[in-house]
Amino acid sequence: xxxxxxxxxxxxxxxxxxxxxxxxxxxxxxxxxxxxxxxxxxxxxxxxxxxxxxxxxxxxxxxxxxxxxxxxxxxxxxxxxxxxxxxxxxxxxxxxxxxxxxxxxxxxxxxxxxxxxxxxxxxxxxxxxxxxxxxxxxxxxxxxxxxxxxxxxxxxxxxxxxxxxxxxxxxxxxxxxxxxxxxxxxxx
Amino acid sequence: xxxxxxxxxxxxxxxxxxxxxxxxxxxxxxxxxxxxxxxxxxxxxxxxxxxxxxxxxxxxxxxxxxxxxxxxxxxxxxxxxxxxxxxxxxxxxxxxxxxxxxxxxxxxxxxxxxxxxxxxxxxxxxxxxxxxxxxxxxxxxxxxxxxxxxxxxxxxxxxxxxxxxxxxxxxxxxxxxxxxxxxxxxxxxxxxxxxxxxxxxxxxxxxxxxxxxxxxxxxxxxxxxxxxxxxxxxxxxxxxxxxxxxxxxxxxxxxxxxxxxxxxxxxxxxxxxxxxxxxxxxxxxxxxxxxxxxxxxxxxxxxxxxxxxxxxxxxxxxxxxxxxxxxxxxxxxxxxxxxxxxxxxxxxxxxxxxxxxxxxxxxxxxxxxxxxxxxxxxxxxxxxxxxxxxxxxxxxxxxxxxxxxxxxxxxxxxxxxxxxxxxxxxxxxxxxxxxxxxxxxxxxxxxxxxxxxxxxxxxxxxxxxxxxxxxxxxxxxxxxxxxxxxxxxxxxxxxxxxxxxxxxxxxxxxxxxxxxxxxxxxxxxxxxxxxxxxxxxxxxxxxxxxxxxxxxxxxxxxxxxxxxxxxxxxxxxxxxxxxxxxxxxxxxxxxxxxx
Numbered sequence: 001x002x003x004x005x006x007x008x009x010x011x012x013x014x015x016x017x018x019x020x021x022x023x024x025x026x027x028x029x030x031x032x033x034x035x036x037x038x039x040x041x042x043x044x045x046x047x048x049x050x051x052x053x054x055x056x057x058x059x060x061x062x063x064x065x066x067x068x069x070x071x072x073x074x075x076x077x078x079x080x081x082x083x084x085x086x087x088x089x090x091x092x093x094x095x096x097x098x099x100x101x102x103x104x105x106x107x108x109x110x111x112x113x114x115x116x117x118x119x120x121x122x123x124x125x126x127x128x129x130x131x132x133x134x135x136x137x138x139x140x141x142x143x144x145x146x147x148x149x150x151x152x153x154x155x156x157x158x159x160x161x162x163x164x165x166x167x168x169x170x171x172x173x174x175x176x177x178x179x180x181x182x183x184x185x186x187x188x
Numbered sequence: 189x190x191x192x193x194x195x196x197x198x199x200x201x202x203x204x205x206x207x208x209x210x211x212x213x214x215x216x217x218x219x220x221x222x223x224x225x226x227x228x229x230x231x232x233x234x235x236x237x238x239x240x241x242x243x244x245x246x247x248x249x250x251x252x253x254x255x256x257x258x259x260x261x262x263x264x265x266x267x268x269x270x271x272x273x274x275x276x277x278x279x280x281x282x283x284x285x286x287x288x289x290x291x292x293x294x295x296x297x298x299x300x301x302x303x304x305x306x307x308x309x310x311x312x313x314x315x316x317x318x319x320x321x322x323x324x325x326x327x328x329x330x331x332x333x334x335x336x337x338x339x340x341x342x343x344x345x346x347x348x349x350x351x352x353x354x355x356x357x358x359x360x361x362x363x364x365x366x367x368x369x370x371x372x373x374x375x376x377x378x379x380x381x382x383x384x385x386x387x388x389x390x391x392x393x394x395x396x397x398x399x400x401x402x403x404x405x406x407x408x409x410x411x412x413x414x415x416x417x418x419x420x421x422x423x424x425x426x427x428x429x430x431x432x433x434x435x436x437x438x439x440x441x442x443x444x445x446x447x448x449x450x451x452x453x454x455x456x457x458x459x460x461x462x463x464x465x466x467x468x469x470x471x472x473x474x475x476x477x478x479x480x481x482x483x484x485x486x487x488x489x490x491x492x493x494x495x496x497x498x499x500x501x502x503x504x505x506x507x508x509x510x511x512x513x514x515x516x517x518x519x520x521x522x523x524x525x526x527x528x529x530x531x532x533x534x535x536x537x538x539x540x541x542x543x544x545x546x547x548x549x550x551x552x553x554x555x556x557x558x559x560x561x562x563x564x565x566x567x568x569x570x571x572x573x574x575x576x577x578x579x580x581x582x583x584x585x586x587x588x589x590x591x592x593x594x595x596x597x598x599x600x601x602x603x604x605x606x607x608x609x610x611x612x613x614x615x616x617x618x619x620x621x622x623x624x625x626x627x628x629x630x631x632x633x634x635x636x637x638x639x640x641x642x643x644x645x646x647x648x649x650x651x652x653x654x655x656x657x658x659x660x661x662x663x664x665x666x667x668x669x670x671x672x673x674x675x676x677x678x679x680x681x682x683x684x685x686x687x688x689x690x691x692x693x694x695x696x697x698x699x700x701x702x703x704x705x706x707x708x709x710x711x712x713x714x715x716x717x718x719x720x721x722x723x724x725x726x727x728x729x730x731x732x733x734x735x736x737x738x739x740x741x742x743x744x745x746x747x748x749x750x751x752x753x754x755x756x757x758x759x760x761x762x763x764x765x766x767x768x769x770x771x772x773x774x775x776x777x778x779x780x781x782x783x
Contacts (some may be wrong), residue, residue, distance in 0.1 A: 009536065021194045021356055031194060032322075034355040036220075036298045042567060042643075043743050044536030057438040059322075059355035059431075062504045064522025079531055086524040098757075099534035103746045104572045104738055107532045120525050130759075139759060 002061045003150075005048040006080040007072035008097050012143035015168065016070070017048035019147055023164035024052035027156065034059035045076060045099075070150055072129070072142060073097050078113045081122060090122050091149055093129040093142060125149060125187075132183045138173070141180035148184020158185065195359045197352045200323040201290055202227035204330025205260045207362050208286070209370035210234055212252035214245040216615065217644040218264030219299040220353040221292035225262050226647070229656045233364070238647055238656045241582070241615040242267035246274045246289065250343075253287040254382060256373035258334050262290040265304040266581065270616065272309070275343070277384050279313040280392040282341035284376035286334035289315075292348040295474050295501035299643075301562065301581065303499070305475040306347045310452040314396050316403050317345040317452040318414070319430045323357040329449065332413070340399055340406075347451065349474060351431040351501060400453055407450040408458050414449035415458055424516065425466030427459065427479060427490065432472045435504045439511065454482055463488045470495075470511075474502050538567050540744045541719065541762035543683040543709035544636050547607065548575035549740050549770070550690045556605055556697065557592060561585040561617070563609040564643045564711075565636055573741045576607065583608070583616030589631040590624050601630040602697050608633065611641035611649040614664070624702050625674045632696045632703040635666055636683070638711040646713065670704040683707040686769045712762055719763040723779035726754050730775035737767045737776065 003020060007013035017033050024031035035048040049061045063082050069090045071077025077092035084090060094114075102109045110116075117124050129145040136145070144165065151161040162178065169177045195203065201224045205213060213236040215225035229236050235257075239245035242263040249261035263271060268291050275289070291309070294300040310317035318333050320326045326348070333344040380388050407414045421442045428436050429448040437445065446462045448454070463469050463483070471480040471492035480492030495510045496502070511517045538545055548568040551558050552575045560566060560576030561584065569576045578588060589606035608617045613635050624631050641647040648654040653663040670678040677699055681692050689707065696703035710717045733752040737745050744760035745767055747753075756767075756776070768776045 008534065025192075025194050025358065030358065032355055032357045033194070034351060036350060036354060042536035042539060042564065043534075045534040056357075057434040058504045059351060059357065059434065060503055062438075062508075062522060064524055075531060075534070078528060079534075080527070081525045082523050082527045084525050085522065088524075098743075098746050099532050100537050100571070100741065100743065101532045101535075103743065104741070105735070105747055105749075106571075108749075110528070110531060116528055122525055 001052050002066045003050040003068045003070060004061050004066045004080055004083045005050065005070045005072070006076040007046050008076060009043045009046050011072040012140060013046050013048045013072060016143040016147055017050055019164050019168045020050040022168050023156065023160055024050070026164060027160055029053060030056045032056045032059040045079065047080065068150060068153070070146055072146060074113050075099070075109065078110070078116070081117065081120070084122065087123060089125060089153055090117065091125045091146060091153065092127075093146060094126050095128065095130040095142070125153065127184070127187055129184070133180055136176055136180040136183055138176040138180070141177055144177045144180040145184040148181040149187055151181070152185050152187065191361045192358050193361060194356050195323045196223060196354065196356050197320070197323045197326045197348060198223035198354070199227045200326035200359050201262075201330050201346065201348070203359070203361065204327035205288070206231050206234060207327070207364050208258060208331040208334045209365045210258040210260050210334070211370075211372070212236070212249060212257045212259040213262070214239045214248045214259070215262040216240070216242045216245050216267060217641055217647040218267050218292075219644055220294055220350040221262050221264045221267070221290065221348070222644045222647065223353070224290055225656065228260070236656055238649065240650060242271040243274060246271040246278070249287060250274060250278050253283045253285050255375050256285050258286045258370070260288045260290060260330070263292075264300065265291055265293045265306050266300065266302065267291070268306060268309055270582065275309070275315075276313050278343050279315045279396065280384050280389055281382050282392075283337055283343060285373050286337035287343040288330060288333040288337060288346055289343055290330070290346040290348065292350070292353045293475070294350050296350070298350055301579065303475065305478065306345060307452055307478050308476065310345050310347070311478070314400055315343055315345055316340070316450060317347050318449060319347045319451045320352060320449075321430050321433045321447070322352070323355070323359045325449070326352065327359055336406075340403055342399055347430075349431055349501070403450075404453045404456065407453065408455040410458070415455055416445070416447040416449065417458070417462060418445045418447075419465070420444050422465060423467045425462060425469040426472055427462070427469060427483070428472040429479075430474065432474050432502050435502055435507050436472045438504045439507045439517075448479070451479070454479065456486060459483060460486065460488060463490060472496060472502070472507060535570060536567060537570070537741060537743055538564065538573075539712055540742055540760050541712035541764040543638055543707065543712070544568055545573070545740050545742065546683045546686055546689060546766055547634060547636060547707050548573045549766075550686060550693060551575045551605065551607070552739075554690070554693060556693075557600070557603055559585040559588040559592065559604070559606045561606075561608040561612050563612050565607060565609055568607075571741070572739050582612050583620055586617050586620030586631070586633055587623060589633065590620065590627070590629045593629055593631060598630055598700065605632045605634055605693070605697060608635055609642070610635060610637040610639065610651050611647075613666075614650045618669070621670075621675075621702075621704070622673050629702055630700055632693070632699075632705065634693070634705045634707060637666065637706050637708045640711045640714055642711045642713070646711070666704070666706045675702050675704050677701060677703040678706070679703070680706045680708055683709040684764065684766060686766070712764070719765065723758070724756050724761055724763055724765065724768065724776055725779050726756055727775045727777050728753050730773050732773060732775075734773075737771050740766055740770055742767060
């Protein structure tokens with residue numbers, strides 16, 4: 001299973017990758033997780049690679065080989081669709097965060113992303129994760145809402161996902177994250 | 189004990205140092221190496237510190253080694269440039285207890301100003317280099333590095349790369365060797381060895397060559413677990429190491445492999461045997477053709493950089509493409525869905541509420557020549573702030589500003605400033621400042637003091653009042669230091685007081701003597717740092733769409749093309765109020781104050 005998480009720095013991609021790593025380890029798989037720290041944390045485009053299976057060599061997902069691209073922001077999803085394998089699924093937040101070239105008016109935020117994805121015949125699941133995160137009680141649970149939707153689209157049992165979240169998320173944020181997970185899980 | 193954990197490569201290095209019985213660890217933070225020392229700090233049995241720079245960090249570790257402790261020093265690749273001076277001589281003196289130098293290279297420059305291959309330093313210093321290919325090896329090789337260091341009386345470089353340091357894979361944990369087993373050696377009072385004066389150094393120079401030969405014999409022996417030879421289909425043999433091994437293994441599962449654990453010096457006999465046993469041999473190495481050139485110098489035929497790139501990190505995709513172009517693989521690109529070409533890029537930016545924004549806004553407004561430095565404020569070089577003109581290396585801003593004056597004279601100095609962060613100033617800015625005073629320069633130096641080493645993820649430094657372990661520490665005072673070295677014009681100013689800031693900078697650049705300006709405000713990401721105002725909003729009646737507020741480059745402000753007015757994104761805004769001061773029409777209002 002190859003998963004690419006695409007996000008904007010600060011959205012919680014690292015925590016999401018930790019949940020996935022824990023999940024894979026718990027179900028007895030070999031697993032590698034790779035992310036780049038540093039400059040990219042400052043509101044830049046960030047990706048985390050998660051791979052698990054019987055034996056994993058490369059820690060990075062090759063373009064065209066991801067089962068799932070999990071996008072925390074609409075434009076970031078579009079930026080990494082080339083990582084999807086044929087018939088892979090793009091699970092994307094519909095939230096838009098303007099990058100600096102858009103803010104200063106050098107370029108426009110593309111308005112036709114969903115349409116373009118449809119034209120490419122990509123299997124997509126869109127969700128307004130920010131809206132659900134607000135509803136769950138903490139705006140920062142966008143990542144967990146999306147993990148919920150990912151869980152629903154995976155062959156791995158729900159209890160395993162809940163267990164991995166419990167083992168990863170700090171105690172004081174656990175309830176709100178479990179609620180956010182349920183909201184994402186119950187979407188389809 | 190055999191517990192398995194999913195660990196970051198850097199954490200595994202830290203764990204290796206712990207299990208090996210290290211008792212001293214030093215570092216200066218630098219992506220991608222920082223987490224090694226952050227993780228080590230959690231072990232009570234290891235005495236650890238953030239040193240002021242990598243040179244000092246290595247010197248402390250050398251001292252600790254001679255005094256009898258297993259010691260590890262960690263840095264990024266450019267850090268070894270700073271530490272090169274002690275490094276090139278500790279290879280002469282050798283060690284007492286084991287000394288490991290963990291150096292993390294950053295191929296593709298994810299967070300660096302250049303791309304270097306630390307294996308060259310190993311060659312230059314005639315120092316053995318180990319390179320792990322996953323987290324388990326990060327731990328195992330760290331432990332082996334200590335053993336090799338003591339066995340051969342040499343420092344050992346543990347070379348990492350971004351993908352190894354920042355990837356997690358499963359690691360079996362073991363116990364730390366017990367205190368009785370730790371070779372806590374007595375202080376080694378041995379001046380003939382440790383005083384590298386000419387007469388002694390000439391003798392040590394001979395020993396280095398002998399040591400290199402012994403290391404070659406050692407790595408040649410498969411029992412020492414530094415080479416991993418795996419014969420499959422002998423039509424293709426691959427010689428590789430580190431992350432490249434993992435990529436190549438994924439792309440060519442059926443090929444024969446020669447994986448190097450010690451990447452300098454090379455096991456000549458073992459490699460020769462492998463090359464002779466395979467029909468065709470490819471050398472796959474990230475960055476420089478170091479294995480390739482050496483193997484070719486032995487008269488063996490291998491293929492390397494003829495088909496693989498020298499620039500940037502490798503990946504399964506790059507290796508696949510290169511081998512396909514060489515006619516070796518049938519497989520085509522895996523990509524099914526192409527990306528739209530015209531998507532806007534998303535570069536990193538200064539955070540909303542970042543205190544560097546005010547000074548940069550003023551520097552741009554005053555059209556000054558600005559020599560910049562390494563840190564978050566390097567982001568002040570990108571639009572719309574576009575405030576800095578140069579960045580070379582840690583601490584360079586100050587010497588370069590003096591260079592501006594040396595070249596163009598006093599009047600040019602009145603149009604120039606150096607900007608540097610607090611941690612970078614302590615690292616290597618202070619010597620440049622002394623140079624200016626001593627040589628009667630007139631430069632203006634601005635220290636952007638945000639009370640933390642921010643870019644690498646918030647590490648303590650000499651002016652934050654805390655140590656690596658979180659204990660209280662003396663706070664070294666910029667003002668007192670400036671005065672002590674003879675600067676009469678030392679000014680502290682609030683980074684958010686734009687009016688005052690502009691006045692101070694204008695005055696100080698015009699002064700015909702050196703000036704030190706300290707803009708003080710803690711990093712907005714430090715826990716507990718908050719602003720007085722809660723909610724900012726644009727009054728759409730007052731806003732005339734002039735876009736002046738967009739010039740501060742705040743991610744929370746954007747322009748609505750339909751209404752032709754500025755807007756504030758409330759989920760990003762932290763209420764710093766800088767935009768309120770910038771707007772000439774008072775169109776940005778404070779909606780409500782915090783309690």
